[in-house]
Amino acid sequence: MIVSEQKIGDVAPVRRDLAAGSTLFRQGDATFGLFYLETGGIRLVRVTPDGTEVAMHTVRPGEFLAEASLFVPCYHCDAITVRDSVVWVYPKNALIEAFSRNPQELWQFTSRLAHQVQNLRTRLTLRQIRSARERVLQALRLRCGKRGSWEIEGTLKHLAQEIGLTHEALYRALADLERSKVISRTPNSIALQEQ
Amino acid sequence: MIVSEQKIGDVAPVRRDLAAGSTLFRQGDATFGLFYLETGGIRLVRVTPDGTEVAMHTVRPGEFLAEASLFVPCYHCDAITVRDSVVWVYPKNALIEAFSRNPQELWQFTSRLAHQVQNLRTRLTLRQIRSARERVLQALRLRCGKRGSWEIEGTLKHLAQEIGLTHEALYRALADLERSKVISRTPNSIALQEQ
DNA sequence: CGTCACATTGATGCCTCTCAAAGCTTGTGG
DNA sequence: CCACAAGCTTTGAGAGGCATCAATGTGACG
Numbered sequence A, B: 001m002i003v004s005e006q007k008i009g010d011v012a013p014v015r016r017d018l019a020a021g022s023t024l025f026r027q028g029d030a031t032f033g034l035f036y037l038e039t040g041g042i043r044l045v046r047v048t049p050d051g052t053e054v055a056m057h058t059v060r061p062g063e064f065l066a067e068a069s070l071f072v073p074c075y076h077c078d079a080i081t082v083r084d085s086v087v088w089v090y091p092k093n094a095l096i097e098a099f100s101r102n103p104q105e106l107w108q109f110t111s112r113l114a115h116q117v118q119n120l121r122t123r124l125t126l127r128q129i130r131s132a133r134e135r136v137l138q139a140l141r142l143r144c145g146k147r148g149s150w151e152i153e154g155t156l157k158h159l160a161q162e163i164g165l166t167h168e169a170l171y172r173a174l175a176d177l178e179r180s181k182v183i184s185r186t187p188n189s190i191a192l193q194e195q
Numbered sequence C: 001c002g003t004c005a006c007a008t009t010g011a012t013g014c015c016t017c018t019c020a021a022a023g024c025t026t027g028t029g030g
Numbered sequence D: 001c002c003a004c005a006a007g008c009t010t011t012g013a014g015a016g017g018c019a020t021c022a023a024t025g026t027g028a029c030g
Helices: A067-071 A092-101 A103-128 A132-143 A156-163 A167-179 B067-071 B092-101 B103-128 B132-143 B156-163 B167-179
Strands: A014-018 A023-025 A033-039 A042-047 A053-059 A078-081 A085-091 A149-151 A183-186 A189-192 B014-018 B023-025 B033-039 B042-047 B053-059 B078-081 B085-091 B149-151 B183-186 B189-192
Touching: A033 A067, A033 A092, A053 B103, A053 B132, A067 A092, A067 B103, A085 A092, A092 A103, A092 B103, A103 A132, A103 A156, A103 B053, A103 B067, A103 B092, A103 B103, A132 A156, A132 A167, A132 A189, A132 B053, A156 A167, A167 A183, B033 B067, B033 B092, B067 B092, B085 B092, B092 B103, B103 B132, B103 B156, B132 B156, B132 B167, B132 B189, B156 B167, B167 B183
Parallel strands: none
Antiparallel strands: A014 A085, A023 A078, A033 A085, A042 A053, A042 A078, A149 A189, A183 A189, B014 B085, B023 B078, B033 B085, B042 B053, B042 B078, B149 B189, B183 B189
16 A cells, blocks of 8 residues: 655655654744655644644645645645654655656646545635534445445544544444444444435 | 735636526536636535445635646536625636746646645544543644634635634633633733733 | 724633543464 | 453443523613
């Protein structure tokens, strides 16, 4: 799933290994690139004028970070590893040059961003749903293909995090949905019962 | 705040007035453009194989929608107006041509998307905070500049929606924060009291 | 001056979080 | 091959907090 050393355009990233607690960049630093997190975890936090930290995002393996760095002169938050991490660095200058040389690569990059926007908006909407039962059901509907079933990726605990519930709440919601015969489960998949 | 008839590149949008309940596009329709909502509201819903509607996003005035339509052959959800709406249409072909003619315009478009991704991720993180008090406080911190104060934009009811609380919960949280002298308020602004 | 939407506060109930414990699966090492 | 550990899965009990319903105050606008 997680692809390392993936090129953007013809720009090959540079690997960096960071110990837990390292600083990748700081608010105000001149932007030097964007990043792909292969292993570990990175907290993006903004420090407010009064010194309080505000969490912006916690990056998980497989995600890019600081895409906007291409377009601004300096970073707008701190990036701190929360555990030992492997990061791939895409130098800003190289990317800009590659994109200007080959606009089609920029087109692909833009496409990725557009899909991310869609995806994030959908996740945000999902979180509007208060009821655990309904939120889980909608999340499953989004994941199920035509077949009406979903091969569980990762663990249910991860799904719980993804949709913003405690794992207990998720397990209870799933048990409830199964009792109501709205879904059926096998160890590795969940299927919607069409009504 | 809401700018109508804003060009993207040199592409001028076409105005469309839609009555409440109109269909802007349907899942599976060939993509013909992206849109800017000036007035009204639009629900983006995906219809699952079993006929259930899953809300993807509700577009509010001032937002673009269907940015990803540039990159895919057909729409992935239905777009239905929830009230009388004014929409500006940016034809896909014209945009693609403008972008290929002038890559700098594409660069700006990409920049907008990158910032949207940042913004959405931040909002998603904000929603992780369960406590109304803390969520409101963080939201204010993000909005306050160096001065430590925020000129209220729109109404507090809108802020409540934006951060995912009922307006009652927001009012109570604000009252609570003011009692604790963490913030101070004037009719048109809210200021953080540095500790 | 009346209407309408926003702002504010009160009372109540439900739902999810939290803490806790036990079953289950997987992998590891002796 | 077994025993043990670690992490996921599952269910239980209790409490706190936010949504909900309700009522009143307040400001803008015609």
